[in-house]
Amino acid sequence: MKALESEKISGSQFMWLLVATVLPTSLLFIPAVTIEKAGTSAWIDGLVVETIWGIAVVWVCSTLGERFPGRSLVDYSGDILGKVLSKLVGIFYIFIFSYVNAIMVREFGEFMVTAFMPETPLLVFNIFLIGLAALAVRNGIEVIARMNQFVISLMIFALIFIFVLVVQEAELNHLLPFLEGGIKPLMRGALMPMGWQGEVFLLVFLLPYLNNHREAKIAGIKAVILLGLALGIDIGMVLAVFGKAASNYVFPVHVLSSYISVAGFLERVEAFVLALWVGGVMIKVSVWYYCLTLVTAQTFGLEDNKSLVLPLGVIQAVWSITIFNNFREMVDFFVKPWVTFSLFFEFIVPATLLLIAVVRKRGGQSG
Amino acid sequence: MKYKAVLLILAAVFPLLSGCWSRLEVENLAIVAGLGIDKTHENGKEMYSLTVNILRPSLIGGATTGGGSKGMPNFWRVTAKGESLADAEKNINTRIPRKVFYGHDRFVIVGEDAAKDGLLDIIDYLQRNTEIRLRILMLSTKGKAENVMTQFPELETTIARVIEEMERITSKDVSKVLIRDLVKITDDIITPGVDPVLAQVIIQLSPPTQAGGGPIKILKYVGGGVIREDKLVGWLDEIETRGYMFAIGKALRSAISIKVSPGPGKDAGIYLTRASSNIKTSVKGQEVTAQIEIKAEGELAEYHKQDKIAKPAGIRKLEEGLGKEIQQEVMQAFKKGQKLNADIFGIGDNMHKHNSKTWEKMNKDWYKILPNVKIDVKVSAHVRRTGFISNPYIAR
Numbered sequence: 007m008k009a010l011e012s013e014k015i016s017g018s019q020f021m022w023l024l025v026a027t028v029l030p031t032s033l034l035f036i037p038a039v040t041i042e043k044a045g046t047s048a049w050i051d052g053l054v055v056e057t058i059w060g061i062a063v064v065w066v067c068s069t070l071g072e073r074f075p076g077r078s079l080v081d082y083s084g085d086i087l088g089k090v091l092s093k094l095v096g097i098f099y100i101f102i103f104s105y106v107n108a109i110m111v112r113e114f115g116e117f118m119v120t121a122f123m124p125e126t127p128l129l130v131f132n133i134f135l136i137g138l139a140a141l142a143v144r145n146g147i148e149v150i151a152r153m154n155q156f157v158i159s160l161m162i163f164a165l166i167f168i169f170v171l172v173v174q175e176a177e178l179n180h181l182l183p184f185l186e187g188g189i190k191p192l193m194r195g196a197l198m199p200m201g202w203q204g205e206v207f208l209l210v211f212l213l214p215y216l217n218n219h220r221e222a223k224i225a226g227i228k229a230v231i232l233l234g235l236a237l238g239i240d241i242g243m244v245l246a247v248f249g250k251a252a253s254n255y256v257f258p259v260h261v262l263s264s265y266i267s268v269a270g271f272l273e274r275v276e277a278f279v280l281a282l283w284v285g286g287v288m289i290k291v292s293v294w295y296y297c298l299t300l301v302t303a304q305t306f307g308l309e310d311n312k313s314l315v316l317p318l319g320v321i322q323a324v325w326s327i328t329i330f331n332n333f334r335e336m337v338d339f340f341v342k343p344w345v346t347f348s349l350f351f352e353f354i355v356p357a358t359l360l361l362i363a364v365v366r367k368r369g370g371q372s373g
Numbered sequence: 374m375k376y377k378a379v380l381l382i383l384a385a386v387f388p389l390l391s392g393c394w395s396r397l398e399v400e401n402l403a404i405v406a407g408l409g410i411d412k413t414h415e416n417g418k419e420m421y422s423l424t425v426n427i428l429r430p431s432l433i434g435g436a437t438t439g440g441g442s443k444g445m446p447n448f449w450r451v452t453a454k455g456e457s458l459a460d461a462e463k464n465i466n467t468r469i470p471r472k473v474f475y476g477h478d479r480f481v482i483v484g485e486d487a488a489k490d491g492l493l494d495i496i497d498y499l500q501r502n503t504e505i506r507l508r509i510l511m512l513s514t515k516g517k518a519e520n521v522m523t524q525f526p527e528l529e530t531t532i533a534r535v536i537e538e539m540e541r542i543t544s545k546d547v548s549k550v551l552i553r554d555l556v557k558i559t560d561d562i563i564t565p566g567v568d569p570v571l572a573q574v575i576i577q578l579s580p581p582t583q584a585g586g587g588p589i590k591i592l593k594y595v596g597g598g599v600i601r602e603d604k605l606v607g608w609l610d611e612i613e614t615r616g617y618m619f620a621i622g623k624a625l626r627s628a629i630s631i632k633v634s635p636g637p638g639k640d641a642g643i644y645l646t647r648a649s650s651n652i653k654t655s656v657k658g659q660e661v662t663a664q665i666e667i668k669a670e671g672e673l674a675e676y677h678k679q680d681k682i683a684k685p686a687g688i689r690k691l692e693e694g695l696g697k698e699i700q701q702e703v704m705q706a707f708k709k710g711q712k713l714n715a716d717i718f719g720i721g722d723n724m725h726k727h728n729s730k731t732w733e734k735m736n737k738d739w740y741k742i743l744p745n746v747k748i749d750v751k752v753s754a755h756v757r758r759t760g761f762i763s764n765p766y767i768a769r
Contacts, residue, residue: 121503180560182726249560254500265507265556270541273508 015212017221019151022158024206024229027293029161029236030286031113032202033259036237037244039341042253044195047185048245053238055196056203060230063204063353068223070360071213073369078214079359080304086363095355096305102351103298104318107291108325109336111135114287115326116333121260122280132326135291140319142292143299144312147215150292157285164282165236168259169243171266171275176246198340199237201348206230210356211297256333295322403427403471406448406533408509409518410458410495411484421487423461424452424519425473426532448531450522458498475504479533481511481555482574484518488598488605496559496603510540511558513571513598513605521576524592535592536574544572548618548627548645549611550594562603565736566721568710570597570609570617601715609709609717616706619699620665620718620750622650629671631694634678641682642674643695643756654724656731661746663720669699672758676765683763688756696754703750711744720746 015023040048074082079099084092115131142150185192209226216222244258247265255261263276298318299311308314330336363369409424426448451468455461465473483495499505514521522532529535540552552572561569573595578588596614599607609617618624626646630639648669655662673691676682682691710717721739725732735742 124503179726183729186729248556249564251556251559251563261507267508 013146013148013215014217015148015151015215016217017225019155020209020212020216020222021225021229022154023151023212023293024209024226025232026154026158026286026289027208028202028205028233030283030290031110032199032233032237033165033240034117034257035113035340036199036202037241037258038253038255039198039337040195040241041245041250044191045186045250046181046183046245047192048195049181049238049242050185051192051196051199052241053234055192056199056237057230057234059196059200060203060206060233061227063207064209064223064226064230066353066357066360067207067210068213068226070356070363071210071222072219073360073363075219076214078300078304079210080301082369083359085368086359086366093305095359096301098355099301099351100298100305103294103301104322104325107294107298108322108329109339110287110291110294111322111326112329112336114291116336117257117260120333121257122277129323129327133323135288136295136319136323136326138288139292139295140315142288143296143315147212147296150289150296154289157289160282161286164279165240167275168263168266168279169239171268171272172243172247172262175265176243178246180246180249181242197345201344201352203230203233203237204348204352206233207352207356208293208297211300295319397472397474401471402474403469404430405473405475405478406531407522407536408475408478408481409484409522410481410487411517411519412487412490413454418456420454420456421458421461422452422454422519423458423465424450424522425465426450426522427469427473428531446525452519458495475502476506478505478509480536481509482518482521483511483513483571485513485515485605487518488513488571488600490604492558492562492600492603496555496562499555500559507556508554510536510552511555511571512536512552512574514574515608521574521592524576524590527589532592539594544594545625546627548624549596549615551597551614551618551623552594562600564722566716566723566725566732566739567719568602568715568717569600570614570717571600571605572597573608599710599713599715599717601713606715607709607713609706612702613706613709616702616704617710617717619648619667619669620650620652620703620706622648624648628674629695629698631691631698633690633694634680640677641691641694643671643691644674645669645671646757652718652720652723654720654728656724656728659742659745661720661724661735661742663718663723663746663748665703665718665748665750667699667703667750667752669695669752669754671695671754671756673756673760679765679767681764683759691756692754695756696752699752699754700750704748707748711746714740714743716743718748720748
């Protein structure tokens with residue numbers, strides 16, 4: 007397994023990777039659901055609640071990782087739980103990664119079919135996306151991280167581009183009344199995006215590749231703050247422009263970009279935005295895909311993860327098509343089971359591992 | 374072996390290079406510039422009829438000739454009926470040899486009957502459609518939308534352009550019509566405590582300009598249709614519309630005729646240069662009062678009496694007259710709204726946003742409370758300048 011861990015990424019690359027694993031799809035799907043539940047205060051969910059939750063996840067995962075510098079989760083959970091249980095953890099995460107990644111591929115495909123190319127079969131988008139990601143995964147995490155530095159800057163540029171151009175349409179009146187109905191709807195609205203923000207738990211798998219493992223916590227927290235900021239502005243902007251109707255739009259940000267009209271000629275920029283978005287989603291899928299091959303290799307004690315890229319890609323491509331019958335089924339999944347499901351693999355499993363490690367005094371400077 | 378494999382892959386790639394998947398060539402498109410929606414009842418069945426104005430690209434471009442040669446309109450009006458709007462949309466294809474493309478649509482005119490039946494089904498269709506833009510302007514008309522769409526554009530190349538430019542330029546100069554897009558109308562309909570007003574377009578006949586020619590059809594904005602919940606319930610005239618725009622703070626520039634000295638008729642005109650408004654609601658028991666504060670600024674445009682008006686005292690008289698006139702217009706608009714039992718000023722929404730606890734109690738029977746709502750209009754009007762001359766000329 008030495009060959010696997012010879013790659014190294016820097017602290018800032020690490021941070022941007024975390025941003026890229028959450029940002030692309032969260033901006034696309036979260037606003038509608040959150041606004042439906044939390045109403046006019048939905049932006050607080052994005053800005054505050056998600057950030058706090060994200061910091062909690064980052065703290066747990068990075069503390070766990072820092073106790074065992076340079077070792078992978080499957081490896082050190084053997085120390086914590088024993089050999090057999092650690093394999094179970096590995097298999098669990100193989101399932102999680104392939105399942106969630108298949109969902110993300112599907113999300114992207116659905117977006118393309120709904121918004122841009124209604125006549126093209128879903129499978130085409132999914133296969134192209136997975137194929138591209140497979141290429142990236144074969145080249146390793148260093149390549150993904152470097153490519154990400156380029157793509158994420160374009161994505162952030164696209165976001166700023168949308169928000170700046172559409173700001174003239176925003177009516178701050180739409181953000182009133184403030185905290186209508188108290189804290190309860192706010193929390194209900196926060197549940198689903200919490201699962202999304204919690205995707206930063208991936209840092210526990212990427213941590214062994216970090217130059218200096220002490221940077222993980224700071225980089226993770228920086229990433230979470232950036233994500234919270236982006237999500238808060240995103241939700242706030244959609245609300246301010248469309249009001250409550252925003253909860254009815256399937257892809258509010260896409261609608262927002264298509265609503266741009268500056269001086270009567272700068273219009274219909276959504277295709278440009280889309281082009282950048284494809285890059286972002288590709289990075290996201292690549293990172294998850296990479297973690298999937300990594301965990302599979304580690305669980306079964308393989309020397310290299312490259313041989314796993316093709317078979318796992320085929321599984322994901324098929325799964326991404328068969329996983330849901332229709333689009334609303336997918337949204338329903340995110341609103342209902344996703345909340346507890348994501349809480350489990352993003353927070354409870356790492357937190358339990360950390361707790362047992364502390365109790366049994368495994369890892370860390372003292373152990 | 375490897376060489377052959379590469380060759381095989383290359384050969385497999387070639388079919389992919391042949392072009393885009395579901396491409397549409399421009400010459401195979403029928404570009405829709407405007408939509409009209411009507412509802413009719415036939416044999417007890419509800420039928421939607423969809424009218425589209427399709428551009429004839431070959432006749433557009435010669436803008437100076439008024440589009441089109443030899444009186445041939447540069448658009449083609451097609452109407453189709455169907456049991457649903459989507460059905461009607463597809464039925465249009467039975468008459469057109471091209472793929473109908475709605476992405477460049479600029480407006481939708483809703484006919485009176487359709488608007489009286491409710492706008493929500495129309496809005497649902499328009500917003501669900503992935504080709505139609507959210508920025509399309511939503512208008513209403515007395516009678517059938519189909520009839521409005523026959524107008525032949527005079528100054529611009531297409532009727533869509535006329536409507537669009539009127540929204541962008543003219544309506545802001547007159548403030549007698551408020552043209553809004555699909556998003557804003559939808560927002561007002563689904564938000565409790567506020568009802569939208571749809572700008573109204575009509576066709577007017579004007580005398581022929583050329584000898585031997587027939588009368589010319591002129592497209593014109595006249596006030597707007599009041600929507601209650603999602604149904605058309607009545608019309609605002611131009612002055613009421615301006616009062617409405619003053620109250621919601623959308624009035625920009627306009628000319629207001631005011632009365633300065635006693636006697637019949639108005640005797641001065643003011644160019645409005647800017648205006649803003651602020652609504653506050655207060656509740657005492659069951660009585661809701663809305664304080665509407667309007668700030669208006671203008672300059673003297675004309676003066677008909679022969680006294681020396683260009684003094685501070687004279688200006689004060691003008692300001693008083695302007696304030697009174699604006700107040701009257703706002704009251705008139707509000708009374709019309711109350712008569713139709715529609716909250717066009719958004720007083721309920723204002724209460725919701727700034728006083729949400731009381732709103733919770735009133736939310737359910739707001740339409741019962743609305744007729745008893747009182748408004749208190751305060752106008753602070755300022756006349757800043759008198760134009761290029763000071764006092765009026767006096768004949769001796």
